[in-house]
Amino acid sequence: MEIGMKLRSLKEKKKMTNYRLTQMTGISGQHIRGIEEGTRQPTLETLSRLTxxxxxxxxxxxxxxxxxxxxxxxxxxxxxxxxxxxxxxxxALLNLIETWYR
Incomplete structure (x- = not known):
């Protein structure tokens, strides 16, 4: 499966919109759509932020x-x-978990 198709599939599985993904990553919706459609080649940094x-x-x-x-x-x-x-x-969550396992 192509990277763009995998990203779209993950996004749909999480019921995440492009808008929400844009807010979480700082990557434009247009760039995300281009990656999903295969018209843009993302950098590893971009893929890392998306994943x-x-x-x-x-x-x-x-x-x-x-x-x-x-x-x-x-x-x-x-x-x-x-x-x-x-x-x-x-x-705070990490501190709580570490407290449980000390």
Whole structure:
């Protein structure tokens, strides 16, 4: 599967709009559409920002398998929520988790 098609599929699976993805990444909606349509070639930095916002990784994007091989559904959901948190909230969550495992 082509990179643009994979990105579109991930975006649809997450029920994420281009507008929301633009807000999360700082990448214009026009550029995202161009990547999805195959008319624009993204840099690794752009792909990294897009995959982070979509709760996946570059390795998964380039993987031929459609399913994530190292995170189960619950783990993916947790990662997705953490990525949407402010830095202050994610720091607080990390401190809480570290407290549980000391």
């Amino acid at each position: 982070a916002a979509l709760g996946t990784s570059l390795s998964e994007l380039f993987n031929e398998d459609t399913e994530c091989s190292y995170l189960n559904e619950k783990e993916r959901k947790i990662v997705e929520y953490v990525r949407m948190m402010s830095e202050e909230k994610s720091d």
